[in-house]
Amino acid sequence: MNSKFFISVLSVFLIVSSYSCKQKSISVSKISTIQKKIDSTIVEDKAIDSFIKPFRAHLNKTLDATLCIAIADFTKNDKPLESTLGNLMADISLKQTKPVFEKKYTKEIDFVLLNYGGMRAPILKGPVTARTAYQVMPFENELVVAELSYEKVKELTAYLAYAQRAHPIANLRLSIVKASKEVKEVKINDQPLQENKTYLVLTTDYLQQGGDRMDFFKNPIQLYKTNYKLRNALIDYFKSVDTLQVKLDKRIKYAE
Known part of the structure; x- marks a missing residue:
């Protein structure tokens, strides 16, 4: 796959503050991201590939029929x-x-x-x-x-x-x-x-x-x-x- 494509992984940390036994306020404390490259270094999951193989074959056959x-x-x-x-x-x-x-x-x-x-x-x-x-x-x-x-x-x-x-x-x-x-x-x-x-x-x-x-x-x-x-x-x-x-x-x- 092309290494120019990335998945952005978003991590959100929440602080929960308790003001009373009946009321809670939730606010965003911090937002951070990291980038994951989608390229040839990713290890193939053989179980997943085996599961989707017949669907992929059927789809390709349908798409490529004259x-x-x-x-x-x-x-x-x-x-x-x-x-x-x-x-x-x-x-x-x-x-x-x-x-x-x-x-x-x-x-x-x-x-x-x-x-x-x-x-x-x-x-x-x-x-x-x-x-x-x-x-x-x-x-x-x-x-x-x-x-x-x-x-x-x-x-x-x-x-x-x-x-x-x-x-x-x-x-x-x-x-x-x-x-x-x-x-x-x-x-x-x-x-x-x-x-x-x-x-x-x-x-x-x-x-x-x-x-x-x-x-x-x-x-x-x-x-x-x-x-x-x-x-x-x-x-x-x-x-x-x-x-x-x-x-x-x-x-x-x-x-x-």
Whole structure:
């Protein structure tokens, strides 16, 4: 194990003072800590290892079972404004959440926005497993839908134009000016952004709470929970297809 990781052991010493036979006061006298390294010097407990061995074997077998095949490497670094991994993540999130959301709320999701930094590993050409999903998305992020006003969606698109980064999106197309970092054109479901309309945006609970400085998601008109983790959506999708395919289609592009 990595010697950079430590367990902090906390020792608390209490003084108990008795003021009468019916009343006691407890206060903290001293707090001290020591650090224990977790590394190769720790002696293995064979009894514990023997106990967990069958569970570990079963878990590894489940995680490493092939669910589908990736026909190419999908990474988040293909282009400055979009990526194969980002497009795949956004498309999967929409496809898997759409029927769940529509059944529960009888409403339709307008578009998807995830974040570039949330993709923690590529999907490499070859067998795709549940472990792959854990590597790509190691966090317990839940998919949620935030209802945003026209003004908030304008803030969202301005954020993307200023960042000029390959944040995963679906059902949203932007044309931006590279030099000025301004939005030239916005289309949602191939329709122009409408001033007197609210939009249902699929994202994660982390971003909805302002993660990655996406403050436009805070205090939405209404927040809809799906009880569906992004990682579970990936695994469910992997199980439903034979091969993974995606392409770059200029969801965000520089204005000509």
